[in-house]
Amino acid sequence: MPTHCSILVIGSGNAGFSAALSAAQAGASNILLIDKCPAAWAGGNSFFTAGAFRTAHGGLADLLPLVNNVDDETARAIDLDPYTEDDFSADLKRVTNGRSNEELGKALVRESRAAVEWLKRDAGVRFQLSFNRQAYQVAGRWKFWGGLHLKTQDGGKGLIADHMAAARRHGVAVRFDTAAKSILRDPSTGAVCGVLVESDGKEEVITCTAVIMAAGGFEANPQLRTQYLGPGWDLAHVRGTPYNTGELLASCIAQLHARPAGNWSGCHSVAWDANAPPDSGNREVSNEYTKSGYPLGIMVNCHGERFVDEGVDFRNYTYAKFGRAILQQPDGVAWQVWDSKGAALLRGEEYREEVVERITARSIEELAEKCAQGGLSGRQRFVQTLEEYNAAVYQHRKENPDVQFDPAVKDGLSTQSSSSALSLPKSNWALSIDVPPFLAVKVTCGITFTFGGLAVKPETAAVINQTGREIEGLYAVGEMMGGLFYGNYPGGSGLTSGAVFGRRAGRAAARLVAKQSEGEGTVVRAKI
Template sequence: MTPRLRGYVDVLVVGGGNAGFCAAISAAESGAKRVVIIDSCPEDWVGGNSYFTAGAFRIAHDGLTDLLPIVNNVDQATAKKIDMAPYTATHFMNDIQRVTSGRTDPKLSQTLVRESNAAIKWLARHGIRFQLSFNRQAYEVNGRIQFWGGLALKTDNGGKGLIEDHRKAAQRLGIEVYFSHTASALDADPVTNAVRGVEIILPNGEKERFKTGAVILAAGGFEANPRMRAQYLGPNWDVAKVRGTPYNQGGCLELAMRDVSAKQAGNWSGCHSVAWDANAPAHEGDRAISNEFTKSGYPMGIMVNRNGERFVDEGVDMRNYTYAIFGKAILAQPGSFAFQIWDSQTIPWLRAEEYRDGIVEKITASTLSELADKCAERGLASRDRLLNTIEEFNDAVEQHRKENPGVTWNPAVKDGLSTQSRTSRLPLAKSNWATTISKGPFLAVRVTCGVTFTFGGLAVDPETAAVVSTTNKTVPNLYCVGEMLGGIFYDNYPGGSGLTSGAVFGRRAGKAAAAKAASSLAVARL
């Protein structure tokens, strides 16, 4: 029988992903007497979308020596082989500004950047195990391990390990966690708009109101709700595949707007979406396979649509800055799928966890003609156009190589190997890492769009993460973190910054909520 919540709660956190656990941990260490997390999911779906991530955290740092004290997978011999430049606050801020086209809320993003390093070291003190992300963010080139794209940290065992560690930290602090408890309404004072309780649907289906000192909303976006995706993201988004939890239905966003007139903020027509295995489940992630359905090896090869035509510059930027938008590009193609293609020159550089046998359906062939035939069996409409596309691509790559014989291929930097030369320029360039698709055996993988999280959310005070109402006043006793917080990401985001946002603002919200709960209790005793 699922345990049920009873009694008064000092700080109630709605949602049990990374942001929710960070908020609860912060509230507990800040003195809140009773901290409770509720989640609408059953216990076997614990962790929200955070469970399905690779566990990457983007932070500003001073280089390798700054990170070594908090990671568990680097010995002295390995450390001597690592090349890792500092990733400063300026670098981080510039990346957010660049990928969001300057639309990011400056106060929110500055807080995120400024406190990123301290927040992750705070998590490490609470037992979150961090590692250097050798498998995802580094390549060994000429005997040196080169980190790239400004992202170096991940959690031990990815999102699974992150949630495991969060649960242990919560248990140590006496935080209670209740599953199959769904927030259905906020109880707000009709005069002050102050939140004084939450109506909860209990595991038996009954509704009950609970009094609280403060409430922190951390229940995710609306990415698992096909109706809301079509309504806000646009046509065809209802057919996108859900990468993570099926429980992020957008209900808490709607109840906050309904019950306390919470102000909407951020990019409601935007989301994080990736190239995703076309054979993955449609409406929820697989908790065993998890993030392995991601297919982000496109910088090593090319992507073509159903008609056999390229539709993105696969090498326009480091993968960290393109993978969250290329899902949208795939969705917009005929049939909403594409083929990723490589030859024997770059197949060995594909990450094993994304392209290993038994997970992905590999389309292999010894010749390009055979590969085209096999892709045609899986939805390719024009095998001849695919072969022409590859031939034109190869010719352009070779012309660039002839004009630039000194440029060498290096996946750890933007190497400048492209399809654009004085004698040959493709209408759609591949700007970096361009190698011919010419040496068998060949490999293709069929991909579609996987939606990760939505960018639209609620407006908050950057100092406390308190929810702001449509009157531009904060709603007393109510806070918002994680995917529900709107205003930081627009159209795109720098990889790894979502979990960091949850940590930074979860930490702030928990501290503020604990103080608010203590003051509310003191007033009640007068």
């Protein structure tokens, strides 16, 4: 294990690797990246994502140079509108109820396109248009929706493979099975001077000039989830790495008096396969345990009652908060329900028989009986809910015969009409559930990452203490940076944030190292 480096990066996810690459490109050498996980768990939560990056752009022509999966013939059959910086900013403000830190939000939006291009050009990240997740084929054309159009080839697995290859090319040393225990500071200056780490059961100190923390939140720690997110959150399933347990966050706040920031009672949580492992993700199945097809059907709890408007917005603006809604239901579970029309549009990677238990039936009554075997207690209410829903859908169709189903836009097909309106509407994509075979899938809450973190200076991601001063040489990015997301987030913003602020932190750390090296050289020359 090296005992000295210039810049120490803690965390092997997208944010950490972005920071290390940025520092190397800015002229720093002797960069070390560590992670407490074994090498087999490299990549943090980034590994478990679909690799989606939200970025402002000028439309299809602006994105085509970035991607490797569109030929000329396919391009002519794509409808993909520009997603401007104003669009991105408005979405961020809307889904966070205006609570997102303004300066962090501006940086995220304004540098989103440049960060993606940088990852492609300098990290070799392979981007693609997200046909499978963010487009529907309508009348022979691919119609993209929701402002989220880019993903990485092979999802999070491919993203981390590309990052690790880039780290090797740029001379970044990587060590696993090495846990950061605490950040050390020079008692005379207060600047960071090293990190106490534990490896192979032994504690030792790695001295350095700068530390970039990208070690994740506390989503895999049931005690901290209950403490900060509230009662019942110890029962949430962990979507990703089991190693994001929050000790470094707690250490920075307690020992360095770093200022907490952001939504500490908030998190990203999704509809997740109820039969998935509870305490960590599966690196083979990865993101396929996500169950995001609810806009095409309905969700009911164990009493047979709906509890959210499944069509209130595009899925990538609701999926990160609907996990919480599921956890709040009795027993913390729900069933997603479709007929043959909706089921035909579900993504195979999430709903194929190999990855999920598909409950099928020829009638709604039979479906209720089968769901009851898995915990549904309100069988009669389940049937009644479907009957009421269908009746409301039929009446809306009767009053609005010209409105057509279109999953690529907010189509206005709803349950609300002048003569029939549900107390809890379905605002868009309200297909009737009446053509067998019927399908149900049992889901629970899967937590992805926590929103609470540390306050940083937006320009550099430098950590700020309780008095508002920077802690020299300390930076926080990724999930450890607080203040950007509150209650919800626009899908794909997390990976973009890691790249944008990881890049900023890497450059700032490299400048600090160069400045100190120049200062030491001046002292030596003066002594001579």
